[in-house]
Amino acid sequence: MCGIVGYIGHRDPLEIVISGLHRLEYRGYDSAGVAYLPDGAQQIEVIRAVGKIKDLERAVQQKAPVPGIHHVGIGHTRWATHGAPTELNAHPHRSNNGKFAIVHNGIIENYSEIKRRLTEKGYVFSSETDSEVVAHLLEELYEGDFRAAVVRMLEHLQGAYGLCIMCSDHPDMLIAARKGSPIVVGVGSGETIIASDVSAIVNYTNRVIYLKDGDIVTATTSEVDITECNSMPVSRETSEIEWDVEQIEKGGFDHFMLKEIHEQPEAIANAIRGRMILEDGMSVLSGMQMDAFDMARVDRMIIAACGTSYYAGMTGQYFFEEFAGLPTGVEQAAEFRYRNPVIQRDSCMLAISQSGETADTLAAVREAKRKGTRVLGICNVVGSTIARETGAGVYLHAGPEISVASTKAFTCQVAVLALLALGFARTRRMSMEEGRHIVEGLQQLPDLVRRVLETAETIREVAERYASYENFFFIGRGYMYPAALEGALKLKEVSYIHAEGYHAAELKHGPIALLGEQVPVVALAPDTPGKGKTQGNMQECLARKSPVIALATEGDEEIRTHCTDVLFIPKCPEFIATVPVVVVEQLLAYYIARARGCPIDQPRNLAKSVTVE
Ligand code: F6R
Numbered sequence: 001m002c003g004i005v006g007y008i009g010h011r012d013p014l015e016i017v018i019s020g021l022h023r024l025e026y027r028g029y030d031s032a033g034v035a036y037l038p039d040g041a042q043q044i045e046v047i048r049a050v051g052k053i054k055d056l057e058r059a060v061q062q063k064a065p066v067p068g069i070h071h072v073g074i075g076h077t078r079w080a081t082h083g084a085p086t087e088l089n090a091h092p093h094r095s096n097n098g099k100f101a102i103v104h105n106g107i108i109e110n111y112s113e114i115k116r117r118l119t120e121k122g123y124v125f126s127s128e129t130d131s132e133v134v135a136h137l138l139e140e141l142y143e144g145d146f147r148a149a150v151v152r153m154l155e156h157l158q159g160a161y162g163l164c165i166m167c168s169d170h171p172d173m174l175i176a177a178r179k180g181s182p183i184v185v186g187v188g189s190g191e192t193i194i195a196s197d198v199s200a201i202v203n204y205t206n207r208v209i210y211l212k213d214g215d216i217v218t219a220t221t222s223e224v225d226i227t228e229c230n231s232m233p234v235s236r237e238t239s240e241i242e243w244d245v246e247q248i249e250k251g252g253f254d255h256f257m258l259k260e261i262h263e264q265p266e267a268i269a270n271a272i273r274g275r276m277i278l279e280d281g282m283s284v285l286s287g288m289q290m291d292a293f294d295m296a297r298v299d300r301m302i303i304a305a306c307g308t309s310y311y312a313g314m315t316g317q318y319f320f321e322e323f324a325g326l327p328t329g330v331e332q333a334a335e336f337r338y339r340n341p342v343i344q345r346d347s348c349m350l351a352i353s354q355s356g357e358t359a360d361t362l363a364a365v366r367e368a369k370r371k372g373t374r375v376l377g378i379c380n381v382v383g384s385t386i387a388r389e390t391g392a393g394v395y396l397h398a399g400p401e402i403s404v405a406s407t408k409a410f411t412c413q414v415a416v417l418a419l420l421a422l423g424f425a426r427t428r429r430m431s432m433e434e435g436r437h438i439v440e441g442l443q444q445l446p447d448l449v450r451r452v453l454e455t456a457e458t459i460r461e462v463a464e465r466y467a468s469y470e471n472f473f474f475i476g477r478g479y480m481y482p483a484a485l486e487g488a489l490k491l492k493e494v495s496y497i498h499a500e501g502y503h504a505a506e507l508k509h510g511p512i513a514l515l516g517e518q519v520p521v522v523a524l525a526p527d528t529p530g531k532g533k534t535q536g537n538m539q540e541c542l543a544r545k546s547p548v549i550a551l552a553t554e555g556d557e558e559i560r561t562h563c564t565d566v567l568f569i570p571k572c573p574e575f576i577a578t579v580p581v582v583v584v585e586q587l588l589a590y591y592i593a594r595a596r597g598c599p600i601d602q603p604r605n606l607a608k609s610v611t612v613e
Helices: 013-023 053-063 111-120 132-141 146-155 245-249 256-262 264-272 292-297 307-324 359-370 385-390 408-426 432-453 456-466 480-495 504-509 531-543 557-562 578-595
Strands: 003-009 031-038 045-050 069-078 100-105 161-167 174-179 184-187 191-195 207-210 215-219 224-228 300-305 328-332 347-353 374-379 393-395 471-476 498-503 521-524 548-553 565-569
Touching: 003 013, 003 100, 003 161, 003 174, 013 031, 013 053, 013 069, 013 191, 031 053, 031 100, 045 053, 069 100, 069 161, 100 132, 111 132, 132 146, 132 161, 146 161, 146 174, 146 215, 174 191, 191 215, 256 264, 256 578, 264 408, 264 432, 292 408, 300 307, 300 359, 307 328, 307 347, 307 408, 307 480, 347 359, 347 385, 347 408, 359 374, 359 385, 374 385, 374 408, 385 393, 393 408, 408 432, 408 578, 432 578, 456 565, 456 578, 471 480, 471 504, 471 531, 480 498, 480 504, 480 521, 480 578, 498 504, 504 531, 521 531, 521 578, 531 548, 531 557, 548 557, 548 578, 565 578
Parallel strands: 300 328, 300 347, 347 374, 374 393, 471 498, 471 521, 521 548, 548 565
Antiparallel strands: 003 069, 003 191, 031 045, 031 069, 100 161, 161 174, 174 215, 184 191, 184 207, 215 224
């Protein structure tokens, strides 16, 4: 995820900003940049580089800013969302007159509209980013008062932002604003550091102010003034940081896996933000580069992926068939590439990959393209090979996933697949009313996940009681079948426990022979049409003395007669139940692995991106 650092004070701003950017490296990024104001200059200078901070440092040394620069500077690490990771797309972005430089985290949803209007007025854009509009809007709205221009500029923005801005006319001032993307202000003596994350601040001061959504902060070397967006002054508490840097990078969590599990409400909100129109019951995914006519012509969907992404793809199959009545096959990418699959002329392939670098998925993409199929990518990493080679598709905007075990990418993939299926469905049999129902369901997702996360302590207690078992089964039917496969995969990856996912009805066709006191079964039985049948299967497990942990819907007290332990998810429509259920499974796997003392973020033998066959 992108990182922001801004500095105003008595020290060399570039040194502090670059050292802050180093501290943000753990968040993942693909390019970086800084802005500063040479003494006596009317225009801000910007230095940017693709790659690592050391590449940026090299570029800074080459440009060798003369001694005597104003003691204000901003910097950014970019994790590409709109536009490939290039120098031009890297932040800071500058206004055409060189007076303003900005760094931005988040997504400006209405940037195309603003860009079109500003371009007509003669403003020249040099990047493909959504963020650049902020710099040009400031130039357009500036009448000599820096703060007033920022306030007016913010009124034009829709979406999410954490912003830090400098202005050459006001070298003694740094302004930041937040809505939906964190900004923290470090209050030092005779200096202020603004950052998206305390890890960039902690080396200089442990006194910080966490901005709230809608806050605008104006910092000078000696003062920090905070107002709400209506310019009313507000006071925010100053906190003392007590964590060390490593803890801070993990956001206070013990592992990246846990941090990423907890990031899911925000990640899912980013994945769906600006991509649905409630009143039309529609999704809008411009990256697909397909209009209604193209979508209506697709007669078969082929989903190719590996591992967790494959299980998200299986969930996608249910969406495409249920919402759109579109025949859909899910292919293990490794199998697809060698099987000489039959592909009809109007098929469309969806290649799903968090990293966008998985060798088998990439090979499947190439094979499908060779056969003349339209291929769309669903990737998290912008500019990754699959994203580039498919050339069209949907980014997850989940932020970087550092833990080897995939968590937030899965739930975002499921959300994006639902959006895609909705788009196809509305060119077919789905009515506007039904479309609205889907949109409303998807809008609930961040909150549903938040409510599951609130039950983490209960999940931990259950996990610790089951941590010494060596074999597990996960069972489910319908939407809960792929969720069972994903639950078993998560558990075996991080805890090294042998776990198998099965369709609930399949147990009795063989695996039931393994059941017994030492083999717990996790049964996915929320309020969905197959629940009654799954309860029957749970009884079969209990009869063979297997302990049964049920995942059920809040309020379902009757479930206790079919299981040994129960964990609840909030009430929700069937088609989105996968997401809260999988979040429970992620926490279960995490806490079991922790109780067993496993190296959770880097399990043995596993790699984050599998670039070999
Ligand atoms: C599981 C996991 C892997 C990946 C698989 C595909 O937690 O991380 O199973 O899902 O290697 O990776 P991507 O999605 O990057 O193609």
